[in-house]
Amino acid sequence: MNAIKEAIKTVSDLWSLMVGLRVTGKYFLEPQRTVRYPWKAVSNIGTFKGHLELVGGGQKDPFKPRCISCGMCALACPSHCITVVKKKAPKPTPEEEKALAEAKANGEKTKDKAPKDPEKFVYDYSLCSLCGTCIENCPAGALSFTGNVYMAGYSRNDFLFDLVVKLRDSQAPAPAEPAAVPAETSEA
Amino acid sequence: MTHSALPDQVAGDFYTNNFAKNAQEGSLILNLGPQHPSTHGVLRVVVEMDGEYILRAEPVLGYLHRMHEKMAEVKTAAQFIPNMGRVDYGHALGWNWAFVGAVEKLAGIEVPERAEYVRVITCELNRLASHLLWWGAYLLDLGAFTPIMYAFDDREKILDILQAPTGSRLTYSYFRIGGVAKDLNEDCLSRIRAFIPWMRERLPMYKDLVSDNIILRKRIEGIGVIEPEVCRRFGATGPVIRGSGIAYDVRRSDPYSVYPKLDFEIPTSDLMDARGRYDVRIAEFEQSLRIIEQCLDMMPEGDVLVKGAPKPSWKAPKGEAYFAVEGARGKIGVYLVSDGGKNLYRTKLRAPGFCNLSLFAEVSRGTILADAVAILGSLDLIIPEIDR
């Protein structure tokens, strides 16, 4: 009796090998799941969190940052990858200077003439951990993530950008992206 | 291969020499790792072998040590969250939660209910991803090349889902003190709903492909038996201890968040061997799916971040707090001490893999090399978490 049981067990054990072959055989004949990436775009880059960018729209100009140079982002950043350089007030013309002096003499409050938008917004992508702390702490909503997945460089310096310049440059028609055929399907 | 069997050759490093001091005559000292295909990163195990048999083994750590605990001393509490995604790349959200939970406990911050559900859902999805990664990698250790590809196929779906709210695919820093960074939108929720039946359909295939396979069974049955008592002395947790028959799960024993409201089981196995741990993890797939399913139904509307959530410049109040969650590998604990200053005074991270790996020297004694690989894999090690 035991011997029969043993024999049945051995056969079923060996049968498990056949079952495994059936699974691989089945998938062998089924369509592939891989997206042939450079030739076909992948479907999941829509939610990708790329490097930071400044949001335009300051002073009604879509290519001027909304940023008010408060420096909250630089303070909040755990990796110290942001440096905000404030714009200096433009040198007042003689008339303005005179008006300013007059106003001061009259005891009026003088307004700081320095524009709010930053001179430079230096961002070191190579240090960034993309945690989003800066975006959450920006009082002006001036920062966001790009969906730019196609970023590569040859040295660390390639990842050190001035976001103000980047925003200004985006005015010019963007260089044609490597033509990626839209994903046919990856949810096969 | 720094150490050699020949006496006239270049001597080994500190650990090899220290280990070789107690070596038997005529035995072979072999360094498995730090670069070795089955040590998942940079674990190194010095083993003393007699032929194929292991007489003694000693794991050598520290190749991926980044001193997260020191980093916590130079960052504010909120700024430290991105670090938690990098401690354990397999189950990053578990660590997110442990740290955020500890800060919340310290400061007495209540988390909105929807945020709790979002945390449970994402954390369980992440656990599934982690178990899938383990499953594939473990079978790769055992010489089956194909399962990891199937596992990654499923894991990819989870990563796509998690990418939507978190923006990243591996090292999430998604939880915030007082909630989570972003709500799960309707599109994301519907994808999770679609994922659950998909995953359920895949599980029988896993069983057919390898779980029932006679070669696999022979490789893991009776290998690496860990008695519950040994587990306890070494402080092992997670699937390792559940595979030894102790139903210990932080989600049930020290309940946190909304887990008490959820109906799920703690799978255990009395086999105590690599097979037991394998079975427990496979059974946890189904339990995680159950949890997610219930959460989707029970999730209320509302905010996902508490009003007035701490800013990066926020100072944690004086005091101490210990918070533990159940990670994919076991009990993740974070112990915080704050002196009310800008940065936390002390942050202690309890990595489950650290305790689980300390078992290895004990368990591997007397096994053969191939079994050692099978045991190492069954502990589910993520080296960055162990080395921190």
Place this chain on the structure above:
Amino acid sequence: MDALLKGLPLDYLAACDFQKTGKTWQAILPAASLVRAAERLLAADYFVEDISALDCVEGYVVTYHFAHFHKPGRVALRVIAPHDAPSVPSIAGIFQGAEWHERETRDFHGVVFQGNPNFIPLLIDPDMADCFPLRKDPKSRARMRDILEAGEVVHCGPGFGLMTPDAPAEAQASSQSEAAAGDKATA
């Protein structure tokens, strides 16, 4: 817990609020009674969660967290090791898993665990193992009573005042029970 540690020379024993601090009991022991306490915890089916040190004015506070597989809660044993010669007996003979935790604590704080069977650097490269990254400079050290939760004092050894809140006025300002505890402790 009270019963568990009965008869051991204790400096301080307090019940804590699990919801607030994540532990149910804490005890500060003289180094000599640590091993016996660990033995009793082993007999009571506890396991070591982790071991860590905390650099305070009073010394390195080595904290042992114990948890139980079947009972909720967490027990913290604390031993204070002086700054000039930090040394604590090892419990690796009782809880084998403690060996690595102790070695890690040595790496980070330089606390020596007497009797650890394999006391070599664990996480930090042996060539630079004496840098002790988590030691604080004396100016930035905090006092134990400021940063550690006092809890509801059950026992306070004679002459042990490290956990006593500073001024009675401050104690009164805080919760009633804590004030009572403080009075009891000073008494």
Place this chain on the structure above:
Amino acid sequence: MPAEFIRILIGLVAVAISVGLIGLVMVWVERKVAGHIQRRPGPYEVGPSGLLQPLADALKLVGKQLFMPDKADPILFWLAPVLSFLPVLLLFLPLPLGDGLYALDVNLGLLLILAFSGLAVLSLLLGGWASNNKYGLLGAARAVAQSVAYEIPLLLSVLAVSFVAGSLNLAEVVKGQGTWPWNWNIMTQPLAFLIYMVSALGETNRAPFDLPEAESELTAGFHTEYSGMGFGLFFLAEYANMVVVCAVATALFLGGWNGPVLPGPVWFVLKVSLLMLLMVFFRWTYPRVRFDQLLNINWKWLMPLAVLNLLATSFFVKLAQFTEVRW
């Protein structure tokens, strides 16, 4: 004898070229099949469907610097890959592709194949030993134990067939079988076929019996330290060995070149390809067995079964002879 000599020479050249080609094609097939099993395309960039990928790989291997570990034995170290590759060439000589289509017509063709395939062990041992690497040493030890063990059931199962056919000449064995599958030796010797295939996996170090190079345990086993063409030769020899065992299996069990409609060589190549595909499938489906289990399978299962099979076969062969005589 010059005609025979020229024949062998031409055969050798043809074999050398075809082994190289087979190696390249097999690498491509293996990677393609593995890819499709794992639901990915496999190589597809270089050439149509990635057909030129193995060639690119081969060129890369040729172009690589040859490293030798410090304190390794230089002569043995470089002898080993050559020694693993050269005997394989000889193995191809007696293989009958079609009726009369073989390089060497020897009565003891089978014996020649078995003898020279035994040489492969030596190269693995040398390679592992001379590398001055512990993984290499362990791999070599495994290789020797495994190859020696699996040679026995292989031999016994082959013997059973040659008892039936009454010859050790592969061409004769093939001629003894008919056109249709039910006329093939696999019908009379199914057990021998199974034993042969399992032993062949062990003999060629193919997964699930790829223990000498089990990468999750021994990084790469005996060829851990080989780079460039040193590794390339081992690699090529593995595939060539695979072809040989499959070809022998085809000749012995699957009727060789026999088959309806299509010409003989086509049938032969088809059958060999099918067997090789099966071996590729095994590799990408199963986990690796453990070393002691590997030997257990051999000594506790294959060996006794092969012996029993051989005894039964010889009994029936004798019985058949007797009845024939009595008639």
